[in-house]
Amino acid sequence: MMAESTRRGVPEATVGRLPGYLRALTDLADAGRGSVSSEDLAQLLGIRSAQVRKDLSALGSYGVRGVGYDVARLCDQIAAELGLARQRAVVIVGLGNLGRALAAYGGLAPRGFEVVALVDNDPALVGTTVGGLPARRLDELDRGAGTLDVGVITTPAEAAQEVADTLVGLGVRSILNFAPVVLRVPDGVHVRAVDLSTELQILAFHEHQRLLADARGDEVG
Amino acid sequence: MMAESTRRGVPEATVGRLPGYLRALTDLADAGRGSVSSEDLAQLLGIRSAQVRKDLSALGSYGVRGVGYDVARLCDQIAAELGLARQRAVVIVGLGNLGRALAAYGGLAPRGFEVVALVDNDPALVGTTVGGLPARRLDELDRGAGTLDVGVITTPAEAAQEVADTLVGLGVRSILNFAPVVLRVPDGVHVRAVDLSTELQILAFHEHQRLLADARGDEVG
DNA sequence: GCATGTGAACTCATTCACAGCA
DNA sequence: TGCTGTGAATGAGTTCACATGC
Incomplete structure (x- = not known):
């Protein structure tokens, strides 16, 4: 059966980043920014711009080519996706x-x-x-x-x-x-x-690995 | 260049589960259990047994076919991997x-x-x-x-x-x-x-999706 | 017989690279 | 020209299914 409008199925990894986008966009809105590029958002979240575009297009979001995304609108869009209308x-x-x-x-x-x-x-x-x-x-x-x-x-x-x-x-x-x-x-x-x-043990693991690597005199990975 | 013993490169997803294994194994050791199967561990962590075996074999761990894993030894093994020898x-x-x-x-x-x-x-x-x-x-x-x-x-x-x-x-x-x-x-x-x-917003997302699904009268996914 | 260890298949996620459009 | 949207390519992680060895 065909979907009514776009079929919902936001990947779980994307869902995990939506709160991060929302936070960044809220800050941008507060700072008076009207629009933002995928590259800007990527910088703010510490990820790549292609990731941002994939994520946002999964929401069926409307960016504007050559310009970027409307901050206020994207905010609303993500808040709606997260079901934050209701307290x-x-x-x-x-x-x-x-x-x-x-x-x-x-x-x-x-x-x-x-x-x-x-x-x-x-x-x-x-x-x-x-x-x-x-x-x-x-x-x-x-x-x-x-x-x-x-x-x-x-x-x-x-x-x-x-x-x-x-x-x-x-x-x-x-x-x-x-x-x-x-x-x-x-x-x-x-x-x-x-x-x-x-969380601490995961950090300890990586620290331990670095230690082993240092002891072996490895190049930095 | 060939590795000295097995080459280290525990997948990140596995690392994320190691603390869970350690916790379960510590509990088992306290309860006096001498050995444990991948199926038992899977139950305790809420994952599948194949996952457990893959994870543990990534440590170069020694289970015994037909028997399972030695609890005390596996504990030590994982603690060592996490670098917990040192405080x-x-x-x-x-x-x-x-x-x-x-x-x-x-x-x-x-x-x-x-x-x-x-x-x-x-x-x-x-x-x-x-x-x-x-x-x-x-x-x-x-x-x-x-x-x-x-x-x-x-x-x-x-x-x-x-x-x-x-x-x-x-x-x-x-x-x-x-x-x-x-x-x-x-x-x-x-x-x-x-x-x-x-975390709460991610939970809210899923709750919101369930609500939408209910409203559409969907089968339970 | 029984549970591990693992190649192969599969699913999910990220990155690339470029077509498409303001 | 510049930035989005996306198919294709790559990579990571999970699951399957069975050969292996106690």
């Missing part, structure tokens, strides 16, 4: 140092994400407020919270799977997991994992 | 909520990373201690800190590039950047970026 409701589960830091982070609301609920099962924390929001128990969450779009898990590793199960039960279909475990979730639920140790 | 010295720059949370995080030391210095340029913070370490100014960092392996940047976006430049000047060649900017660094310096808004 998202975020719940943070786990109010340790990291959870509290994220709860207090001011960079979310202006980017379309509003923290609407905080959760911790530690009785000492329940009832206290962080950034104006009260902490509740996970099992009280269904009431009064309205629809939740995104769950952020900042619990210890041991608790994370159970939290994820509960969130999925509440209808959450997007999870950002900071706990160092692989979460099992049903099809249709998206999980992204952020792990500090993992 | 790494980490400096955290930017002692806002996130920086302080990371400074207080206990999960680093056991994984080979020791926070040896904390930096912030806010006079109100300099001299205070977080997790037993005093906060100093960035320009005092060269003295008494010994060698720094990894810089973690948790400053506001505006300050991040300057901090990165300074760190590079101090000999740091691995940077973990939490600030929402693309850092420019010389060749040979590795940067990994972690950005909360980016």
